[in-house]
Amino acid sequence: MNTTPSPSAIAAAGLRKSFGDKVVLDGVDLRVPAGTVFSLLGPNGAGKTTAVQILSTLISADAGEIHIAGHDLARDPDAVRAVIGVTGQFSAVDNLLTGEENLQLMADLHHLERGEGRRRVAGLLERFDLRDAARQSPATYSGGMRRKLDLAMTLVGDPRVIFLDEPTTGLDPRTRRTMWEIIRELVAGGVTIFLTTQYLEEADQLADRIALLDHGRIVAEGTAAELKRMVPGGHVSLRFTDPARLDAAARVFAGSARDDEALTLQVAGDGDVRSLRALLDQLDRAAIEVDELTVHTPDLDDVFLALTGRPAEEQQPQSQPQKELAR
Known part of the structure; x- marks a missing residue:
């Protein structure tokens, strides 16, 4: 190499x-x-x-x-x-x-x-x-x-x-x-x-x-x-259709943020392969079935805010959309 x-x-x-x-x-x-x-x-x-x-x-x-x-x-x-x-x-x-x-x-x-x-x-x-x-x-x-x-x-x-x-x-x-x-x-x-x-x-x-x-x-x-990766805020969102499964997952991942109305649990993590595999292993060991899993990571807006103390939106030209979805 x-x-x-x-x-x-x-x-x-x-x-x-x-x-x-x-x-x-x-x-x-x-x-x-x-x-x-x-x-x-x-x-x-x-x-x-x-x-x-x-x-x-x-x-x-x-x-x-x-x-x-x-x-x-x-x-x-x-x-x-x-x-x-x-x-x-x-x-x-x-x-x-x-x-x-x-x-x-x-x-x-x-x-x-x-x-x-x-x-x-x-x-x-x-x-x-x-x-x-x-x-x-x-x-x-x-x-x-x-x-x-x-x-x-x-x-x-x-x-x-x-x-x-x-x-x-x-x-x-x-x-x-x-x-x-x-x-x-x-x-x-x-x-x-x-x-x-x-x-x-x-x-x-x-x-x-x-x-x-x-x-x-x-x-x-x-x-x-x-x-x-320099800024906190990454998490994995777990969505359930059964409240009982949400309760069980909340016990496994104590301290995670839960939303009983949306039946979701947010587990802190940066979403890399190793941590994601560990999370799935914990769910398997507890026999908890998840209906949907979504990884959320900080974006450059979060970096901008964390390091400059100002949101990037304040710097954007007002005639242009602030953020667009990549295609």
Whole structure:
């Protein structure tokens, strides 16, 4: 088994940034393996956008060392710019140009040979299902079409690291899932994605690793599953159709929360295979038949609340549903 760690596409150590007397980033360390999705979460004002702006060379840090795709950002920012792409919170498309012209402008800025530029523009229009609207002004596009054009413009330069700062804000659920599929395709092709989002389900669905930023510091980092295990609240819900069985189960699992009206018993546990097997063994030994068993584990909303003291819903844009069911 190969245990060699993946090379870091993004590595930052001791990242600091202040605006006047307000400390925005206070010693942030980050490591993002190549070909993965890394999501940075945090309340409004936590410093997420500032971190993206620094890592993408838009503003300078007060202190810290940063390497992007092996390039030292302080010593060779042009080399960093050559391998990254940035899609910000707000669309960067030009309404005075057509969609195709926006892409061609990016090809020219990247100094692509004319034929190669045209091929790349045509391929991106096809990939993002924008070919029929290619010669229309983006002012006529839907929000989802504008975001797709914005991301397509980022991809003209064939970046190896892409910073996506809240890329699906304001999109309808169907368009957001289309963007998710595009992101997954990019990562499958070896691209590294640094994602900031206020939609916790988005991070849960896409990110290989997640970091939670609060008051300028990383307060937790790990996979979605690892973060969820950091907070209490997991339980197994047992439902019965016979009150006598509920009584018997309540005696076996003393101290568990019972609901006599719903005929359910909530047994504390994280729902992993070992604890679930132990619970079923106890039921078998007591000859108690359960009609329905459901495992409930904490979600990222619980993690957000536990670690920042604020529910994630307070951070969500009000025009968007707070949480959606994954499909």
